[in-house]
Amino acid sequence: MLLEVKDIHISYGDIQAICGVSFCLERGELVSIIGANGAGKTSILNSVMGIFPPQKGAIYFKGQDITTMPVHQRARIGIRIVPERSRVFPRLTVYENLMTGVYGLKNKLPIDERVSWLYEVFPILKERHNQIGSTLSGGEQQQLSIARALISDPELLLVDEVSMGLMPKLVEQVFGVLEQLNRGHGLTILLVEQNAFASLNISARGYVLETGTCVLHGDAKELMDNPRVKEVYLGH
Amino acid sequence: MRLFIEQLLNGIAMGSIYALVTLGLALVYGIMRILHVAHAAVFTIGAYAGLFLFQLTGSLIVAFLGSMACCALLGVMIERFVYFPLMKYPPYVPLIGSIAVMLSIEEVCRLVAGPYILTFPAKLPFPDVYLGGIQISSTLIAVYSITAAVLLVLWYITTHTELGLAMRATSQDISISGAMGINSHVIITLTFVMGSAIAAIAGMLVGIYYNQVYPTMGTVPAYKTLALIVVGGLGSVPGAVIASMLLGTAETLLIGYANIPLPRDALAFIAMIGVLMWRSEGLLGSSR
Numbered sequence: 001m002l003l004e005v006k007d008i009h010i011s012y013g014d015i016q017a018i019c020g021v022s023f024c025l026e027r028g029e030l031v032s033i034i035g036a037n038g039a040g041k042t043s044i045l046n047s048v049m050g051i052f053p054p055q056k057g058a059i060y061f062k063g064q065d066i067t068t069m070p071v072h073q074r075a076r077i078g079i080r081i082v083p084e085r086s087r088v089f090p091r092l093t094v095y096e097n098l099m100t101g102v103y104g105l106k107n108k109l110p111i112d113e114r115v116s117w118l119y120e121v122f123p124i125l126k127e128r129h130n131q132i133g134s135t136l137s138g139g140e141q142q143q144l145s146i147a148r149a150l151i152s153d154p155e156l157l158l159v160d161e162v163s164m165g166l167m168p169k170l171v172e173q174v175f176g177v178l179e180q181l182n183r184g185h186g187l188t189i190l191l192v193e194q195n196a197f198a199s200l201n202i203s204a205r206g207y208v209l210e211t212g213t214c215v216l217h218g219d220a221k222e223l224m225d226n227p228r229v230k231e232v233y234l235g236h
Numbered sequence: 237m238r239l240f241i242e243q244l245l246n247g248i249a250m251g252s253i254y255a256l257v258t259l260g261l262a263l264v265y266g267i268m269r270i271l272h273v274a275h276a277a278v279f280t281i282g283a284y285a286g287l288f289l290f291q292l293t294g295s296l297i298v299a300f301l302g303s304m305a306c307c308a309l310l311g312v313m314i315e316r317f318v319y320f321p322l323m324k325y326p327p328y329v330p331l332i333g334s335i336a337v338m339l340s341i342e343e344v345c346r347l348v349a350g351p352y353i354l355t356f357p358a359k360l361p362f363p364d365v366y367l368g369g370i371q372i373s374s375t376l377i378a379v380y381s382i383t384a385a386v387l388l389v390l391w392y393i394t395t396h397t398e399l400g401l402a403m404r405a406t407s408q409d410i411s412i413s414g415a416m417g418i419n420s421h422v423i424i425t426l427t428f429v430m431g432s433a434i435a436a437i438a439g440m441l442v443g444i445y446y447n448q449v450y451p452t453m454g455t456v457p458a459y460k461t462l463a464l465i466v467v468g469g470l471g472s473v474p475g476a477v478i479a480s481m482l483l484g485t486a487e488t489l490l491i492g493y494a495n496i497p498l499p500r501d502a503l504a505f506i507a508m509i510g511v512l513m514w515r516s517e518g519l520l521g522s523s524r
Contacts, residue, residue, distance in 0.1 A: 051411050075417035083415070089408045092401075100405045100416045103398060148416070 001063075002027045002188050003048065003156055008057030010043045010212075017043040018054070019212045025156070030182040030189045032199040032220065034233055035209035041192040042084055044209070045158045048190070049081045050074045061156070076104060078155035082162060086145035090134035094125050097133055097144055101151040109153065118147040121177060139170040146177065156188045157181070163195040171195065175202055196233035200224050208233070241370055243492040244485065249376050251484025252383035253445070256438035258461045258468070258476040259390065260311075260431025266407040266471035267427050269327065271462060273334040274314055276454030277341035278432045282307045282439025283449045284345055287356050296358055303440055304433040311432025312425055338458060345451040353450045356443040375445050382441060386434055387477065393430075394473070403427060407471060456501055463504040467511045469521020478519055483507060 003025040010018040018040045025031050035041050046052040048059060050071035058067045066074055080101070088097050098118065102109055119126035122143040128136060136144060142162060149157055159178065163171040179202040181187045193199035200206050200220045208216035208229060216223065223229050257279050264272040286303035290296060318337055322330040360374040394400035405413040406423045414420050443449045464483060468475030487503050490496055498506070511518060 049415055051415060070419070071411070071414035072417050072419045075415055081415050083412060087409055087412050089405050089412070091408055092404060096401060096404075099398075099401055100413065100418065103402055103405075103417045105417065106398065152417070 001025070002029075002061065003190070004060040005044070005048065006058045006060070008044070008047055008054035008059065010040070010047055010052065010054050017212055018047070020057075021209070021212070021214050022057075023207050023214065023217070025188055025190055027155075027188055028182070028186045029205065030178070030191065030203045032191045032193055032196075032203040032206040033209055034193055034196040034199060034206060034229075036232075037194060038211075039209040040212040041194075041209055042160055043212075045081060045160050045190070045192050049079060049158055051081075075152075078152075079158065080149040080152060080154035080156070081158040082142075082145045082149045082160060084160040085164065086138075086141040088133035088136070088141050088144045088148065091132055093130050093132050094128045094136070094144055095130065097148050098125075098151050101148040105152055109151075111151075114151050114153065118151060122147050138165050139167065142166060142170070142174060146174070150181070150187075154187070156190065159189060159191045161193060162191070163193060163198060171198060175199070178202060196229065197224075238370060239492070240489075243488050245370075245372060245376060247485035247488030248481065249379045249445070249484070250488055251481035252379050253438055253442055254457075254461070254464060254480035254484050255477045256383055256386060256434055256441070257457050258464045258480050259386075259473060260435045261461050262465050262468065262471060262473045262476035263403075263427050263431045265465060266473065267403065267410075267424055268319065268323070269471075270319055270323075270330045271327075271334065272314075272319075272431075273331065273458050273462070274318075274337035274341065275311075275431065275435055276458035276461065277338040278307050278310055278314070279435040279439040279442075279457055280345060280451065280454040281310055281341060282436030283356070283443040283453060284349055284439075285436065286440035287354060287443060287449050290356070290358055296361070299358075300437065300440060303436040307432040307436035307439075308429040311428035311435075315424060315428045338454065342451050342454065349449075349451070351451060353448050355447050356440075356449055357447070358444050360444075379441055379445060382437060386437060390430070390434075390473070399423075399426065460501060460504045463508040465518075467504075467508050467518055469518030472518065472520040475518055475520030479507075 001024055006022050007020050008018055009020060021044060033041050033044060043052065047054045050069060053067065058065060061077065061079060089100060098115060102111055124140055125144055125147055128140060133141065133144065162174055166174065175198050178189060182189050191199050191203065200223055203220040205218065206220045206223045207214050216226065261272055261275050264270060282303050285306040286299045289302040290299035314337055318333045319330050322333050360378050362374050362377065364374050365372045365377060394403060402418045402423050405416065406418060406420050410420050464479045465476050468479035483504055487500055490503065491500050
């Protein structure tokens with residue numbers, strides 16, 4: 001098992017965001033966590049990344065307990081995140097943004113090869129090579145954010161609300177890239193989304209989160225057929 | 237004309253010294269969003285440490301290096317023992333802590349070295365230069381060349397090294413830089429090391445330039461550099477350098493030529509109010 005999250009609890013002051021959530025990911029899986037706004041999806045990703053660790057519970061990556069491991073060390077052992085609203089570094093160029101993704105790994109990775117591959121996957125980034133992050137459009141920033149997370153060749157990619165604020169055509173394109181990375185390159189992806197249809201459509205399994213607890217989980221196709229999921233998240 | 241050039245040269249020297257002190261403040265604000273008022277006290281310690289080491293060894297190089305090391309250590313201690321524990325509170329709490337540190341260091345200087353003005357009798361190892369009948373003192377040459385070297389090294393580090401990239405990324409989004417594998421604690425510590433070592437250089441240069449070292453020599457720089465980082469654009473290092481150079485030159489020329497009934501130090505705040513009315517984010521700041 002690549003990632004195992006056991007009974008985590010997260011609160012911000014008096015507000016309980018996550019209450020006893022557990023889930024797991026096998027290597028090479030693409031798993032979705034769906035839920036409404038405020039259900040606690042981002043809190044889960046931030047706790048796995050180490051940006052906001054859980055107050056209770058445990059997180060294991062490749063069998064190692066990483067619950068208290070600092071965020072930068074988690075990044076170096078192969079966990080990367082595409083954060084909500086992309087959060088590219090606004091005053092760094094596209095290339096410099098990519099280079100932050102290989103900080104401390106320059107001698108261990110064929111950087112030029114990785115950059116060339118990413119420029120093939122996201123051709124617009126090649127065109128914008130020397131442009132600073134804040135001048136890119138929302139879709140371009142999202143692509144840069146994904147590329148920045150991928151450049152270090154991670155073992156686990158955490159993707160937070162990648163469809164937010166994107167045009168439907170771009171959403172399709174971005175989900176296509178994620179599916180390709182999972183199926184073609186075997187990359188393990190944990191996808192957190194409000195766009196339940198798009199995310200479950202490319203996932204093997206899914207978890208449904210409501211007010212900080214996991215209310216449903218199972219095979220993605222079964223979840224898409226579930227009447228409750230259909231009614232609440234798929235609008236049928 | 238000759239008087240004008242001499243005043244201009246003095247103004248540039250003054251601006252260079254302001255730039256060296258303001259740099260550390262801009263670096264720290266850029267990365268931690270803290271108004272590091274105690275930086276002015278680090279500058280004072282730089283002057284004292286340099287003077288004592290110079291008296292002890294007679295070598296300016298040893299004095300400069302020793303003073304830089306001493307201030308780098310002091311900067312790291314301030315970060316670890318004052319700012320780090322106070323970071324979880326609203327920004328005015330570390331600011332009050334910073335003011336407390338500055339006043340404490342001033343008192344320590346007064347207790348250890350006495351309340352008197354000490355002289356810094358350093359003789360620079362190169363002569364004055366005469367250009368077209370204008371004398372450029374060796375002290376001025378030292379101020380220009382050291383400032384240029386510091387700016388060049390800092391520019392190279394921030395734009396051409398992995399550390400510089402990490403510093404810029406951390407200053408723009410500290411939690412996401414962590415998620416990229418950047419250890420923000422190490423980056424913050426190194427920022428304090430660099431800023432404090434530069435403050436030590438500034439302290440020594442001021443001591444040599446005015447031939448004076450005294451416990452409250454950081455008081456005026458403390459508030460003037462705050463005005464300068466606001467004028468330059470909070471957190472913008474190039475903005476801080478430009479604002480410092482403009483202020484140093486303007487102060488010297490205005491005092492020399494215009495009969496302004498205001499104290500010299502008020503000019504920084506008049507400039508700050510003027511710039512903020514015209515451009516609220518400062519000269520090179522970005523609106524966040």
